Amino acid sequence: MTQxxxxxxxxxxxVFVVHDVLRSVEHYREMLGFHTEFTYGTPTFYAGVERDGVxxxxxxxxxxxxxxxxxxxxxxxxxxDALHRELKSRGAKTLNEPKDYPYGMRDFGVHxxxxxxxxxxxxxxxxxxxx
Numbered sequence: 001m002t003q004x005x006x007x008x009x010x011x012x013x014x015v016f017v018v019h020d021v022l023r024s025v026e027h028y029r030e031m032l033g034f035h036t037e038f039t040y041g042t043p044t045f046y047a048g049v050e051r052d053g054v055x056x057x058x059x060x061x062x063x064x065x066x067x068x069x070x071x072x073x074x075x076x077x078x079x080x081d082a083l084h085r086e087l088k089s090r091g092a093k094t095l096n097e098p099k100d101y102p103y104g105m106r107d108f109g110v111h112x113x114x115x116x117x118x119x120x121x122x123x124x125x126x127x128x129x130x131x
Contacts, residue, residue, distance in 0.1 A: 013048065013055035016071040016116040017064055021047050024058045027113050031092040069115030080106050080122045100124040 018024040021044045028034040028049040037048035037055065045060035054075055061068045077083050080098045087094060087110065095109040107121025 011055070013057045014071065014073045015057045015059055016112065016114070017061050017066045017068045018058050018112070018114045018116070019061055019068050020113075021045060021058050021060050024113055025049060028056065028058075031090050032087060032110070032112075032118070033090065069111075072117040072119070074107075074119045074121065077120050077122050080108065080120055083120055084108050100126045 016024075022039070025036055025039065025047050029036060032051070034049035034051040034056070037050045040046040045063050047058045049056050049058065056073070084094060084098050092110055095111065098106055098108045100106045101124065104124050105121045106124040107119050110118045110120070112118065
């Protein structure tokens with residue numbers, strides 16, 4: 001017998017702690033191709049950026065006990081090499097070139113202005129190594 005569950009999860013947003021929310025919003029727009037979903041507060045201490053259904057919220061360090069630059073997110077993409085080229089053309093400082101890894105992914109990383117880590121990746125065409 002199956003039961004229907006009236007509750008479903010329908011989204012999520014990673015929250016990165018940053019020193020300067022508006023400067024970070026600009027970085028995400030200009031370097032990483034996100035657009036501004038919202039800004040909140042006077043002065044702004046919280047904001048949301050979005051690209052292709054991926055939401056990232058940015059919170060001012062003055063509003064939390066968490067430290068800037070300690071966050072990380074894995075973002076799955078359809079063409080990691082094309083995204084790498086796009087971000088490089090925007091002036092983003094990528095941490096590495098896209099590479100196939102034994103865990104079955106092809107990915108590369110970027111840090112935001114505060115050191116939060118974004119890893120962009122897709123399934124590797126190479127077979128993952130046995131563990």
